[in-house]
Amino acid sequence: MPRIAVTVDGVSYEEDVEPRLLLVHLLRDRLGKTGTPVGCDTSNCGACTVMLDGKSVKSCSVLAVQADGCDIVTIEGLGANGVMHPMQRAFHEEHALQCGYCTPGMVMAAIDLLRDTPDPSEEAIRQGLEGNLCRCTGYCNIVRAVRRGAQEMGQAARSS
Amino acid sequence: MTEVGRARRRKEDARLLTGRTRWTDNLQQPGTLHVMFLRSPIAHARIARVDVSAARGLPGVVAAFGGQDFAEEQGSLPCAWPVSDDIVIPDHPPMAVSEVRYVGEAVACVVATDRYRAADALEAIEVDYEPLPAVLDMHDALTEGSPKVHDAGNQAFSVKITSGDLEGAFRDAPVVIDRTFIQQRLIPSAMEPRAVMAATDGDTFTLWSSTQIPHVLRVMLAVVTGIPEHKLRVIAPDVGGGFGSKLQVTAEEVLCLLLTRRLGRPVKWTESRSEGNLTVHHGRDQIQHVRLAAEADGRIRGLQVDLLADMGAYLMLVTPGVPMLGASMFNAIYKMDAYEFACTGVFTTKMPTDAYRGAGRPEATYAIERIMDELAAELGVDPLEVRRRNWIRHEEFPYTTISGLTYDSGNYEAATDRAIALFGYDKLRAEQADRRDRGDAVQLGIGVSTYTEMCGLAPSRLLGMAKYGAGGWEHGSVRMLPTGKVEVITGTSPHGQGHVTAWSQIAADALGVPFEDVSVIHGDTAIAPKGMDTYGSRSLVVGGVAVLKACEKVRDKARTLAAHVLECSPDDLEFAEGAFKVRGTEAQRTIQELAYAAFTAHDLPDGVEPRLDSDATFDPDNYSFPHGTHLCAVEVDTETGMAKIRSYVAVDDVGKVVNPLIVEGQVHGGIAQGVAQALFEEAVYDAEGNLLTATMADYLLPSAADLPTFVTDRTETPATSNPLGVKGVGEAGTIASTPAVVNAVVDALRPHGIHDVQMPCTPERVWRALEGARR
Numbered sequence: 024m025p026r027i028a029v030t031v032d033g034v035s036y037e038e039d040v041e042p043r044l045l046l047v048h049l050l051r052d053r054l055g056k057t058g059t060p061v062g063c064d065t066s067n068c069g070a071c072t073v074m075l076d077g078k079s080v081k082s083c084s085v086l087a088v089q090a091d092g093c094d095i096v097t098i099e100g101l102g103a104n105g106v107m108h109p110m111q112r113a114f115h116e117e118h119a120l121q122c123g124y125c126t127p128g129m130v131m132a133a134i135d136l137l138r139d140t141p142d143p144s145e146e147a148i149r150q151g152l153e154g155n156l157c158r159c160t161g162y163c164n165i166v167r168a169v170r171r172g173a174q175e176m177g178q179a180a181r182s183s
Numbered sequence: 184m185t186e187v188g189r190a191r192r193r194k195e196d197a198r199l200l201t202g203r204t205r206w207t208d209n210l211q212q213p214g215t216l217h218v219m220f221l222r223s224p225i226a227h228a229r230i231a232r233v234d235v236s237a238a239r240g241l242p243g244v245v246a247a248f249g250g251q252d253f254a255e256e257q258g259s260l261p262c263a264w265p266v267s268d269d270i271v272i273p274d275h276p277p278m279a280v281s282e283v284r285y286v287g288e289a290v291a292c293v294v295a296t297d298r299y300r301a302a303d304a305l306e307a308i309e310v311d312y313e314p315l316p317a318v319l320d321m322h323d324a325l326t327e328g329s330p331k332v333h334d335a336g337n338q339a340f341s342v343k344i345t346s347g348d349l350e351g352a353f354r355d356a357p358v359v360i361d362r363t364f365i366q367q368r369l370i371p372s373a374m375e376p377r378a379v380m381a382a383t384d385g386d387t388f389t390l391w392s393s394t395q396i397p398h399v400l401r402v403m404l405a406v407v408t409g410i411p412e413h414k415l416r417v418i419a420p421d422v423g424g425g426f427g428s429k430l431q432v433t434a435e436e437v438l439c440l441l442l443t444r445r446l447g448r449p450v451k452w453t454e455s456r457s458e459g460n461l462t463v464h465h466g467r468d469q470i471q472h473v474r475l476a477a478e479a480d481g482r483i484r485g486l487q488v489d490l491l492a493d494m495g496a497y498l499m500l501v502t503p504g505v506p507m508l509g510a511s512m513f514n515a516i517y518k519m520d521a522y523e524f525a526c527t528g529v530f531t532t533k534m535p536t537d538a539y540r541g542a543g544r545p546e547a548t549y550a551i552e553r554i555m556d557e558l559a560a561e562l563g564v565d566p567l568e569v570r571r572r573n574w575i576r577h578e579e580f581p582y583t584t585i586s587g588l589t590y591d592s593g594n595y596e597a598a599t600d601r602a603i604a605l606f607g608y609d610k611l612r613a614e615q616a617d618r619r620d621r622g623d624a625v626q627l628g629i630g631v632s633t634y635t636e637m638c639g640l641a642p643s644r645l646l647g648m649a650k651y652g653a654g655g656w657e658h659g660s661v662r663m664l665p666t667g668k669v670e671v672i673t674g675t676s677p678h679g680q681g682h683v684t685a686w687s688q689i690a691a692d693a694l695g696v697p698f699e700d701v702s703v704i705h706g707d708t709a710i711a712p713k714g715m716d717t718y719g720s721r722s723l724v725v726g727g728v729a730v731l732k733a734c735e736k737v738r739d740k741a742r743t744l745a746a747h748v749l750e751c752s753p754d755d756l757e758f759a760e761g762a763f764k765v766r767g768t769e770a771q772r773t774i775q776e777l778a779y780a781a782f783t784a785h786d787l788p789d790g791v792e793p794r795l796d797s798d799a800t801f802d803p804d805n806y807s808f809p810h811g812t813h814l815c816a817v818e819v820d821t822e823t824g825m826a827k828i829r830s831y832v833a834v835d836d837v838g839k840v841v842n843p844l845i846v847e848g849q850v851h852g853g854i855a856q857g858v859a860q861a862l863f864e865e866a867v868y869d870a871e872g873n874l875l876t877a878t879m880a881d882y883l884l885p886s887a888a889d890l891p892t893f894v895t896d897r898t899e900t901p902a903t904s905n906p907l908g909v910k911g912v913g914e915a916g917t918i919a920s921t922p923a924v925v926n927a928v929v930d931a932l933r934p935h936g937i938h939d940v941q942m943p944c945t946p947e948r949v950w951r952a953l954e955g956a957r958r
Contacts, residue, residue, distance in 0.1 A: 166892065
């Protein structure tokens, strides 16, 4: 069984894994990182989105062995010292979640979207989040939240 | 400032936003085994042989069973809504024993140390099927000589309700509109797939399930499995959406309980999405034949509705009740002299249908709002005008409709006027005329939906009259803790609706305590023991009111105590901002101080028990009737068939609002699901009964890129059937929006001679409609 080394939310792990083990199952079943949920089996819904070396991936579509040597950030590792990331705060302020199941993936995808497009238009947000499905909100408040998150992250970047 | 009415940010959010969640699949008991089910790949077949022996020997496999192994103990999945006396309710074994009747029905299972080992072992199970003919088309199913789904035949029930002189209404009617609408089959698609965990200590059983109905489930599971009800605890942990799909007693819940009983170890099953598309109950699926008779000026004389409703292969918890929930709603907001509703439930070899957001009411609203537009087109008048000529005027409330419901309150004029203004109705009509004149390839259509619905299920007495197997009351209790903090226990079971926040607002006002000092407990039959759960837009209008009533009882007790402590008559006390003050003096005690006094119990009046807490049950005497006007503008590209929503305005009247943020969110999400039915979604079975839309890649759920921003506003006509003045909101958006969108698509195409487009109005369907019209 291959041995892999990964860092997840700042903690290093070495794990023996079957080659077929999905990254999301490594996170959830082996490492107890259940903040990242699974919503489908065809990589359509995006609920399982995490950051892999700084870029968003759907962790149901990555093998654990492919993550060997990588730095992974999940929704659980976004905030620091009990303070939420500006995008998490924006989702709260704009009521951009109801059941919350899509939320971890949606927040990660939104942050990834801002890497390339720091000040996205509504249209850019809608296109950029196309790979993340939500069944509760109708997306209106998610779009608002991403706008707000972008503004707050922009302000934070300018003031630092 | 009162808490009720404030756009409080939700208490639920922080956990959900930081991944500290309790989805059922997150939960782990020591030694938990994983269950997977082998499912029929054939729509209809006799099971000749199931051999699980090869699976049993594989690494990590603890057990494997076929249906025969459960035959003696698995019982039959319940149907709680026998809508007629002669209804056929077939036996519904949780695991098929001798015959399968839809693709996806479980035929065997494996229990293994992890999900990968379980999946491997499924491959080793052998099943021999002897195929039987699939039964897929409802009309065909009802013809003589059709293959049968069940021995008793393919008709589950047939009911007819008539009010007024229908024949007279249609006789010599100046206008008769006759249409057949198809309500396609939908897959509810809550984002969290179902999951179940079951454990036992040998005496008692605990079941965790991604369910909307822990309380109903407990009763039903006790009946089905024979586990005594008091030995069974059901927990709904965090539940990721439901929309009716988790209002069910499922095969997997029963079988996980039986497996933990048999194996003595905790077992967990988590559905894959593809498995879910096959086996989570589906929604809608009706053929609606609707006839409307009207005067030359558009006033409705009579309405006749004849439905075929696809039950699928079995009757599940409320399968036959779903079309019946629409029985009194086709007449909607309109006055008429005669009405007839007929419905035949039909068995097919497909996944059973059951409640999906709106459940019967979206179907009814679609049919009436579509045919009202057809009436307007026939008469050549504006669709809003034809509605004005027929709707109940605000001064006529309370109003008893032709179908026998009494609408307590409403103001259709106000909601419509507001929607027209926000939408820019006249300007869009002018643009439409201009595009038509120019022969623009992109045509503009305007769709109207002036809906109402009955929700807040429900008065127990009325549910009994409708032959539903349970009541519709709801329970709330309130505990004031020694430190003055408050615990609210509710029988509702939220899965995204924000009850923790909203119930905190209600309790904070009623008790005069800070919003932050209230916590809300739900979803566990051991600690929230009484309840009827969450569906039918009932939680606030029944459960929220129960919380209010429990708070009022606590307040009354606190008043008695305050009078004792302050040595005055209770009548001398006024209650404001959480304190009882002796009128005309400075003397006062806060309710939070009194909670401590009630805890120490050192000095209570005679006959007063320690503690400030109370229970209350609320059973309303009527449904709630939200209403509103939704307007949709759609651009239809007549060359590609692509229909794109350009603008959407929703003005809803849901009575008093506890939290406008939550209400707006529910409306947004509701509209999105209704739009999805209109434009995107359809569960498709092929000619052999295979589900072609069995994955999320094949069943098109709209993404952010597929939907516009919805403009929402409210009018406020308080309900008179509950002391909060509130009406349900969870389903309203879905009920309203589907006809608004399809009316817009048809409106864009009407100059081409098109009078209907079957849902979903995909580019292909629209293009084919245009091609058909050109020929």
